[in-house]
Amino acid sequence: MKRHYYFILAGLITLTGILSFTVKTQSDTEAANKNSMGKEMAYAETVSSANFISDSAKIKEKEAELNNELVKLNAELEALESEVEVVHEEAQASYYHDKFNGRKTANGAVFSNKSYTAAHKTLPFGTKVRVTNLVNDEEVIVEINDRGPFIKGRQIDLSKKAFMDLTHNRSRGILKVKVEVLPEDYEEKRIELQEELNTVAAVNGLDLNEFAL
Incomplete structure (x- = not known):
């Protein structure tokens, strides 16, 4: 009878150990998954932030190029008008x-x-x-x-x-x-420059009144 008891007790201890190990393993796995997900989210946020900064820099650079082009075209219009x-x-x-x-x-x-x-x-x-x-x-x-x-x-x-x-x-x-x-070809040159101005201003969303002659 005692022998059966010991077998039963030993079985319970073994089962408890297995359950504890299983629970611990699941807990460790979940913790590892959470840690991994956290790292992935942090990495994604870092990449997203870097992309945003990069995109913002590109947008500012493009706006600067368009503004320079507007100033250049307006200067050409003024030069044409000076003739x-x-x-x-x-x-x-x-x-x-x-x-x-x-x-x-x-x-x-x-x-x-x-x-x-x-x-x-x-x-x-x-x-x-x-x-x-x-x-x-x-x-x-x-x-x-x-x-x-x-x-x-x-x-x-x-x-x-x-x-x-x-x-x-x-x-x-x-x-x-x-x-x-x-001056010679004045109308053609003015129309061409004005069309270029309108195109650049439309891309940049600017008010052409700032550049009107």
Whole structure:
């Protein structure tokens, strides 16, 4: 009977030891897993933080490049504008009567009141000029293809189309304007630079008013 008791007791002790070992092993495994997960999370946070810092640096670097490009393009626009020559700071502009439609101008071209052309006493034919209404700052670009006007006090005669683009008051026949001669290929260069400015500003989310001429 005692022998059976000892066997039973020994079995219980062995079983207790196995259970204790199993529990300890599971506990150690869980602790190791938690420690490993903690390290992985810490590593992931470190990597994420490093990536964020790296991305922020790249963004700042890109913004700086875009800002430099904007400054460069604006400087080119200003340089182009500096080539514009003021011929008349203040002049009187009139426009052609419709009776001149279909007639030849001084350079041999057929006149049309729907074209952007003008007459001037001395500027060479083919010269592109910018005419600005001094009252409302509206402006047009026209090409000199005729001589005139021959009425005292008037410096430039515009096609009706060009004249009407400068004013909302269609009853006026005379406007006070500024007349400027444009450099060669001015319109093409300005459009190209302005498009580049718009593209760079859109990428950077900037307000182009800061760079407006």
